[in-house]
Amino acid sequence: MSFLSVIFLLCLSVSAQPGSWQVSASSTAVLAAESTVVYRGAPPGLKADAAGSSTGEIVAVGAVEKDGLWSWTLLPLSTGTLSFAARYLTPDGKVVSAPPVSFAVTVSEIPNDADIADIKGPIKAYPPLWPWLLAAILAAAAWHGWKRWKARGLAPDGGPLPAPVLLPPEEIAAREIGKLRTSGLWENDQPAYYLRLTDIIRVYLEARYGVPVTAMTSAEVERLVKARAQNLQLGGEVREILARADLVKFAKAKPGPEEGPHDADLALGLIKATTPQDYTSKEKAP
Numbered sequence: 675m676s677f678l679s680v681i682f683l684l685c686l687s688v689s690a691q692p693g694s695w696q697v698s699a700s701s702t703a704v705l706a707a708e709s710t711v712v713y714r715g716a717p718p719g720l721k722a723d724a725a726g727s728s729t730g731e732i733v734a735v736g737a738v739e740k741d742g743l744w745s746w747t748l749l750p751l752s753t754g755t756l757s758f759a760a761r762y763l764t765p766d767g768k769v770v771s772a773p774p775v776s777f778a779v780t781v782s783e784i785p786n787d788a789d790i791a792d793i794k795g796p797i798k799a800y801p802p803l804w805p806w807l808l809a810a811i812l813a814a815a816a817w818h819g820w821k822r823w824k825a826r827g828l829a830p831d832g833g834p835l836p837a838p839v840l841l842p843p844e845e846i847a848a849r850e851i852g853k854l855r856t857s858g859l860w861e862n863d864q865p866a867y868y869l870r871l872t873d874i875i876r877v878y879l880e881a882r883y884g885v886p887v888t889a890m891t892s893a894e895v896e897r898l899v900k901a902r903a904q905n906l907q908l909g910g911e912v913r914e915i916l917a918r919a920d921l922v923k924f925a926k927a928k929p930g931p932e933e934g935p936h937d938a939d940l941a942l943g944l945i946k947a948t949t950p951q952d953y954t955s956k957e958k959a960p
Contacts, residue, residue, distance in 0.1 A: 695715045698714070701777050705752070710748070714743055723762060723763050730752075732751065732758050756777060851871075851938055854871060865922055865926075872919045892920060911943065915937045
């Protein structure tokens with residue numbers, strides 16, 4: 675809907691010079707809505723003076739000339755009968771005024787609510803789905819957690835899990851030496867063989883005596899065995915195993931074909947000699 679309430683166009687012949695100007699404009703306009711006035715017959719070479727044409731009641735927004743027609747865009751700021759006369763500047767700076775035009779400015783009517791009709795009917799609002807999805811996810815997680823909690827400590831058949839068997843350190847060490855014998859490391863990777871053998875010895879002694887043997891040097895381990903086992907021969911055997919292991923691991927020494935299995939036997943002898951009870955465990959393969 676146009677802001678201009680055009681009733682009819684007046685073509686007036688008004689002149690500063692008779693017959694030279696023609697003006698076309700609506701006889702009415704709407705407050706604060708743009709209106710257009712068209713002048714014909716302006717002398718050539720003129721330049722529109724929008725600032726000079728504006729008044730306290732009408733603002734000249736701008737003017738455009740095309741094919742001898744000057745179109746002025748006006749913005750009425752007051753109601754009632756207003757008059758507007760366009761002003762131009764000549765090339766030498768003189769002011770030329772066009773004939774004035776008058777029009778009645780009114781306030782635009784606001785339609786009643788009853789006259790306003792929706793293009794479409796009301797759209798039904800549906801509740802959001804994300805709370806239901808979140809609730810379903812939380813319920814599924816809670817159910818899964820409850821099932822896991824309920825099944826804790828149960829065997830696959832639903833019965834209670836058997837109590838774990840805690841083997842003594844000598845039993846664990848003997849089993850690990852059995853696994854080492856059948857691992858193939860002695861035939862294929864002798865440094866790795868000695869690394870595993872010395873780890874078994876250190877872990878056993880640490881469990882047996884309750885001291886951090888895995889962090890001790892070879893000399894410290896030898897002194898520990900001598901002091902705790904009160905057996906100089908055992909201390910010498912430990913020194914022999916650890917010294918040969920260091921030569922193979924770090925100096926890339928080549929041991930004899932029987933030295934690796936012999937050192938495993940020495941390790942078993944150390945375990946038996948330092949066990950505070952009759953050693954009944956047998957060396958087991960994995």
